[in-house]
Amino acid sequence: MYVVFLGTGGSGAPPGRAENCILVDTGDARIVLDAGPGCGQRLQEAGYSVCEIDYVYITHLHIDHWAGLFDIAVYSAAEQCRPPRIVAASPVAGEALEALLPRLPRVYREQCSSLIGIEPRRRWSPGARLEVEPVEGRHAVTSYGALVYWDGEPVLYYSGDTAPTETVEDAVKRAAVAAVETTIPSSLAEVAQESGHHTVEQVLAYRGVIRSGSTLVTIHLTRESLKELRERARAGKLPQGVVVPVDGLAMSL
Template sequence: MIKQLTALFVLITSVSLTASASDMKLVILGTGNPNADPDRSGPALAVVANGQPYLIDAGPGVVRRASAAGLEMPSLSMAFITHLHSDHTVGLSDLIFTPWVLEREKPINLFGPPGLAAMADHISKAYAVDVSMRLNGAEPANETGYKHITTEIAGGYVFTDQNIQVEAIQIDHGSFDAAFGYKFTAGDKTIVISGDTGPSDTLEKAAMGADILAHEVYSAETFKTRPPVWQNYHSQFHTSTHELAAIANRVKPKLLVLYHQLYWGATDEDLIKEIRAAGYNGPVVSAADLDVFAVPSEPNAK
């Protein structure tokens, strides 16, 4: 099924992700948060360019969601981590090992804040018995696909290949010394991922005029029902619907995608209504797991 969203974007479900080498797509693998919602896997996204997926975060369920989205297991070889909260990283062991079991031969490349290398190393040590059994036992396994290459970053341009350029954007989240959003550029197309953050001048600057801005959000209305200790936390380190409306009015993305939503009893429709009521009238959608947003090759494609 294909549903037209704007003159520039379509929301795609149940369709190949590699239909055209020039396509750039945002694949929503998980929109969840620490709440154990069975309909929403943990936070994870993929930008797909020239058929190659570049993952952002590794929340619980990431590999099975990638499979459901039609991403090939051997292609899951590149991931960019926004920060080290558990809901964004507990899928790392799955991402490191499951695609290897399913014939990925390349080591996985991980990019993220300081502490990521130690996390990945500890995961590898935890599964040493499994790795030894697969390498030395009766079942066939290659000798490279279980390995990881981890690059700890400090912001700026962190990766470039023939498909895409990736910029890490320093943001503030909780008491972390380092947390990042990411900007993916392929030719004249850009997709910006906020990660977990409150309103951020650096993120706004990077996202100006982006084709897609995928941004975390919480309901400003149901926030009022939260205990004061949580109101204090979320108001400092996350972004309300009212704040996001102001951000989007300044950034003017061609499409605003809400993800990592905190509802507290609100619905997707409520989030959109709150953003509209706060004065943003541009294209916006509240994403569900396995939504795919394609940027057409032609700027004025229908």
């Protein structure tokens, strides 16, 4: 199974980064976790046609997590293929039927008139050996990250947007790779708490609880959080096993 971090920036991403887009490719199935602005272009740069993508899992309805569906729809129409089906946790899917689908291009409204909703704490299988389980977060709006299983083992946790919670920490502990939003610099902890985000310090603290040999990937990066991470790296204060990715980083799990 391959994971490609196509878009590693958050809203107002640092230069050179697309926003919120991770590809999971098992060979039998391909699912994109969120589709922020630039996601379609990054798929092409990674050598994929949008026609090869089966599903897009949307964590929540903030625009930096789904606006890339516009480009994906255009590419699908140009290549004369059905756009990827939209999947979400059932609470998000219910909201998306009214708030998201009517705003998408016609190709989505006509060919994907319904969403696939996954019940929280249940697993849904988009392909052989692959399963996805919604993980509730705490954000300004309803938000569910995703725990991805391969052969029954939790291999990837994608947080979406969320503040730290016990549920989030448990998912981080279980996964071989934990991709956690790292939006707010450590000096603005109150802002992070109010807006439903992690600070850099809160994300790095997960190194103390996740299992041996696992990897912690910082995503949803902003200029301020990326600057702090780079300063910590230059000072030798970035813990081992923490990856600050660039767009296009691929991992084999």
